Amino acid sequence: MIKLYQNAKGCRLRVHIITTGCSISRAIGEILKYRIDKSKNLELNSLDDADIVILNLCAVKKPTEDKEIELAKKIVRMGKRIIITGCLAESSHRRIRRQVPEASVVSVELLLGDNLDEILDAVYSGDTIYSIGHPLQLHYPVNTILDNPLIGTIPIAFGCTNSCSYCIDVKIWGRVKSLPLDEIISQAKKLIRKGVKEIRLTAHDTAAYGLDLGCTLVDLIEKILEIDGEFRLRIGMASPNTFEPISDALLDIILQDDRVYKFIHIPVQSGSNRILRLMNRPYTIEEYAELFNKVRKKLGYYSTIATDIISAFPTETEEDHKATMKMLEKLKPDIVNLSRYGDRPGTPSTKLRPKVNSKVAKRRTKELF
Template identity: 35%
Template sequence: MESYGCTYNHADARRLEAILEGLGCTLTGPDEADAVVINTCTVIGATERKMLRRMAAFADRDLYVTGCMPLVQMELIRSVCTPHVIRPDEIHERYGGVDSRGAGAIGVVQVASGCVGRCSYCITRLARGRLKSAPAEEVLDAVRSLVASGAYEIQLTGQDVAAWGLDLGESLPGLLQEIAEIPGRFAVRLGMMHPASVLGILDALIDAYASDKVFRFLHLPVQSGSDAVLERMQRGYRAADVVGIVDAFRERYPDMMISSDFITGFPGETDEDFRQTVDLLWRAAFVKVNITRYSRRPGTPAAALKNLPERVRTERSGALLRQANRIYDRYNERWIGRETPVVATEKHAPGSTVCRNPCYLNVVVEEDLPFGFSGRAVIVENRRHYVVGELVRQV
């Protein structure tokens, strides 16, 4: 099985693995496999092209495809292969829950699919449809189950986590308060939250982050710092709204890690529009920024707009990344010499362990620690995308 895309999509893959194992299947390498499953993503053109190459590579095999791509681009898929299709909602119906175990001490809960937005460039909303929130008790049961199985980091995922409950007459802050009352040792990492959805619950959401069972981490995809571009994107907010959200969180939690997504070279973006994006990046001091060059997606309103030259999109992407790297370094360096609580959650290399602190800072400890280990570490080195910590004592 090959899986691509967002946390939500990878959670679908893990659930599908569990279903297939229950039917007597064994996960193995592509050379030994009787069947191949590709869980697709089509968020940008480069990813779409990669999906087509992977499907073509297994076109002579017993091939199954799932994820977003078969929901909106089946004719394109049939141009390279004729696979079986597994719809994501079939996975959800068969699995019967919203939780899945990730690597290490991580558990994932899919709190909602779809969104309430109308972004002009987004093909994912065409694939996943309108918002469908998981009932609160189903989410709470999933968290309880994952904590009982030994998960420490509980990732709540969806296309827009902040919109959870809008279709049920409920809201995310209330859900977080109920999660915080669940016994056990764990912390929740909230997934991507659309700024327009955050604005409607801002004060209550900030209060919900006061719990020790919520990482002080916010993923706020902004996409542009230009109001003119945001309007063409149909994002439903202005740059000043983003500044207001960031300032409100940082006033309460000064060390809070706030990440974002940006699209460079959206149709009609001028040099001044891009300058405003750079200004917003610095004003908000976003840490961990996902930058993509605009990519026309079929069936979206923005597909009718005239593309900027690829050279312009590429240059702006590189320029924004260079600025973002300076912000990463500045955020990490403020931690140097400080002592912070850490919990071991993942392993990426022998002899070292990935830990998280309360702000979700990526702290690598160069020791082999068991998952769930709690201790305190002094931050001694900045390596841009993570910091190095030395343990001072165990808790």
């Protein structure tokens, strides 16, 4: 194939990136932006002026997926060549091929690899590429174009130890794969030298960091805090069952070093033990409450504890719903990220019956606000 590396006007190929979803997805988008910006054959540009649009998309919820498919169709109607990557490419490639046949579907690993220019040139030349199932092999340090020059997000691990019945993450990412501690330290140093004032550690479950390496999140944080420079550290979401074993040591560090935000995000999802079992969450509400109260007691009321709730999970009764309301009233988390359940194709919870009536689901969700 002849490599053009230029558009119809004889200029470098103009590329626009749209990223949706979690902090991991956004961090990957920042790496990809740098790769494009520094290529001699490519340039970042606006959506209107772009020759190719890369959609780095989330797959966490079905309504989100529906909106993203409509976004892809809209961009195709604008006459743009498009590449869909990220979690949506891995989880919903068959739907994309049916509903957006003009789109190329490519694993993010390939776009971060050595053949980025060739892939984009082929797509601009009219090829439609389908190449998914390539696990991300990220190594630090890497260069980035940050959305906020003062905040640097570092994915420290991919995958999860849990198998929640409503979640697609394990199917996409597999079990926990932690990045080497020394590589993460190198990336943190790089960002701090760049002027970043807030380092954010992110993962599908930050507390699971190191389970595959023989170290812990506590070990990582201790090493990061040895870095010279003016910065603060924020710890991302942690599953209660992986957070609990390291909680004493981790809370001690947070208390001892003001550079670590007194912010803990431990999702509970429901206040009903019956629903937690159906969700395949590996803890009881009593165990969660004990952990929550430990965090509050140790860090004090000037700390921030965030949690997540899924309302109207399949088979949820009024009793289950009231248990969740009671739990929230008792624990009083500072932040509640509330979602109304929707089937995520490819997950076990789609087979659970009965589903909660939509009017009932809306009412219960409002009552939880």
